Amino acid sequence: MNTPTDERASSDTREAIMEATFRALSKHGYNDLRMRDIGEEMEMTRQVIHYHYDGKYDLMSHFLEYIIEQYEGSVEVDSNAPPREELDARIDQCLFGPKFDDFGHWDRMKVYHELFTYAQNDERHREIFNTHYGRIRSSITEVVEDGIERGVFRDVDAARMGQLITDVIHAARGRKLSLGHDDAPEETRAAIDEFILDSLYLDE
Structure with a gap:
């Protein structure tokens, strides 16, 4: 024991x-x-x-799960936080990552992104990435649903809004890592505010 x-x-x-x-x-x-x-x-x-671990492949599968655990477990939002505050926190987390003492967010995302490119030919890894994507999308969708119920967000299709925001975040990561556009996360954050969130929020 x-x-x-x-x-x-x-x-x-x-x-x-x-x-x-x-x-x-x-x-x-x-x-x-x-x-x-x-x-x-x-x-x-x-x-x-x-x-x-039973070799490199088994280690890589567990490594992917480890990366995902780090990000999914590090969003800290007060349970009583307004939906706008929680949505901002989740978007910022996905774009800019949590703080690490060693080997920073974009160093980790570089490794994550490289493994992501191989997932199209690897069923097990593709399943891990799909599960991660689904949880990110669901977490954003749930905040949007909460905001609609509280009367602070417009009555939109929450699932489609969650998918849109998640896809925009993934595109920004790819643009920075694959194309070297270092300003992509900041530019994308500003675009999300201007073209997505401003239209989601009801006037106060």
């Missing part, structure tokens, strides 16, 4: 492997990545990785 200490140690080991994977992927890219590259980024032996 695992004790709390054992579980904590296992969690710490997992995090160390995941963070080492971030660094290794950033240096080598997905195609050229070897397990030994990840091992070189850790203060543990490479055998620890093989003990926890």
Whole structure:
């Protein structure tokens, strides 16, 4: 039976492997990545990785889930916050990310985006990305529905609004990462305010 200490140690080991994977992927890219590259980024032996994961593919699948957990679990909005405040927080989180002590948001998004490009040929990874996309869209849709019910948002199709905002965010990420348009997130945030949110909010 695992004790709390054992579980904590296992969690710490997992995090160390995941963070080492971030660094290794950033240096080598997905195609050229070897397990030994990840091992070189850790203060543990490479055998620890093989003990926890059945090879590179299994590790990458868990790594994707780790990235997603970091972002989905880091939106902090007061349960009593007005819908406008919560919607702003969720959009900002998706565009600008949470704060990290090491290996910042766009470094992490670069790795995420590279793996995203391979998902079209990988059913398991595509399913992980689809689930993540669905949760982001749903979280935005739910805020829009709440705003409509409270009478502060116009009576729009909340699901389509959630999908539109989510798609615009993904396009901005891709433009920055693939095309090098560094101002894309800020420009997109301003466009969301002007062309989407201003038309969503009821006049106060």
